[in-house]
Amino acid sequence: MTEAMAGSREDPHAQARSARxxxxxxxxxxxxxxxxxxxxxxxxxxxxxxxGVESGQVSGIYAELGASDVYCVxxxxxxxxxxxxxxxxALHLVTEPSPEVLPRLPVADLxxxxxxxxxxxxxxxxxxxxxxxxxxxxxxHDLLWPWGRRDLYYEPSPLKAGDRHPISEDGPTVWHDELxxxxxxxxxxxxxxxxxxxxxxxxLTAVEDALAExxxxxxxxxPAVFGMGILYRAxxxxxxxxxxxxxxxxxxxxxxxxxxxxxxxYTRVLQxxxxxxxxxxxxxxxxxxxAAQRHEIDRLTAxxxxxxxxxxxx
Ligand SMILES: C[S@@+](CC[C@H](N)C(=O)[O-])C[C@H]1O[C@@H](n2cnc3c(N)ncnc32)[C@H](O)[C@@H]1O
Numbered sequence: 233m234t235e236a237m238a239g240s241r242e243d244p245h246a247q248a249r250s251a252r253x254x255x256x257x258x259x260x261x262x263x264x265x266x267x268x269x270x271x272x273x274x275x276x277x278x279x280x281x282x283x284g285v286e287s288g289q290v291s292g293i294y295a296e297l298g299a300s301d302v303y304c305v306x307x308x309x310x311x312x313x314x315x316x317x318x319x320x321x322a323l324h325l326v327t328e329p330s331p332e333v334l335p336r337l338p339v340a341d342l343x344x345x346x347x348x349x350x351x352x353x354x355x356x357x358x359x360x361x362x363x364x365x366x367x368x369x370x371x372x373h374d375l376l377w378p379w380g381r382r383d384l385y386y387e388p389s390p391l392k393a394g395d396r397h398p399i400s401e402d403g404p405t406v407w408h409d410e411l412x413x414x415x416x417x418x419x420x421x422x423x424x425x426x427x428x429x430x431x432x433x434x435x436l437t438a439v440e441d442a443l444a445e446x447x448x449x450x451x452x453x454x455p456a457v458f459g460m461g462i463l464y465r466a467x468x469x470x471x472x473x474x475x476x477x478x479x480x481x482x483x484x485x486x487x488x489x490x491x492x493x494x495x496x497x498y499t500r501v502l503q504x505x506x507x508x509x510x511x512x513x514x515x516x517x518x519x520x521x522x523a524a525q526r527h528e529i530d531r532l533t534a535x536x537x538x539x540x541x542x543x544x545x546x
Pocket of ligand 1: 259260261262283284285286287288289290305306307308309328329330331346347348353386
């Protein structure tokens, strides 16, 4: 681990190489592989329902860890997902949206919720699972900032008006509490609730409300990369082996501090990109104005020359 992480005297750039090969914004649940390893090692997980697949980066991990069937649910599957599913017999693509599709799929040992990150959808997903899959583990993403207490809606949203808060195309930043076009914006892919907090708003609020009706379920939170939640019935972990194995992650102040630093830095980068783009627009507008004025000056000069020529010849 040390050499893989820190390199060596002969290869001092190993860590930097690894750092620059990662995306600027980590957001895929593939980063939680070691948490999934803990879950798979302690539970007989054969069937997985993965809601929200995007690139398909994580789907193969469940098969690698021992799942025989992984139902990859995403109404907008990319070509990359389609190829990943075709190449792996354990993966099955489902293009109906969640939560509507849940009753039509086999009851799973592990549900991974990372689809539409809003109260209405997550509340229904969790309610269905807690009622119909009492022995399952549920892994969920985006329990912390920005979607823990603020709804995100993939657009066009199939939700009824009553299930959505008033929306904005601006996005949140950690640098102030108001939304801003320089924040975490969806660029047409998603909108966000104009207000954070309150009732029926955000992924964490949905989980809290579902748990209030099912106190027999335990909730763990890993405070990294937007927050990963893990739900399971306390009775399915009688010796608390799963809870103990997760503890170094769920109680880590270090992870929480690094996550806060990460979102602060990332939203600062977003703001700087926005300002750089605005300055580039200003420069372009100025260049257009100067070009138009030069053209006008050239036209007036030519007119003047013509007038002089007429005067001289007269
Ligand atoms: C954040 S991405 C998922 C990322 C993926 N889980 C990963 O960790 O790499 C969210 C995905 O959810 C999908 N999605 C949106 N609404 C959904 C719904 N109602 N049911 C299932 N998937 C949905 C979107 O198309 C998008 O691909």
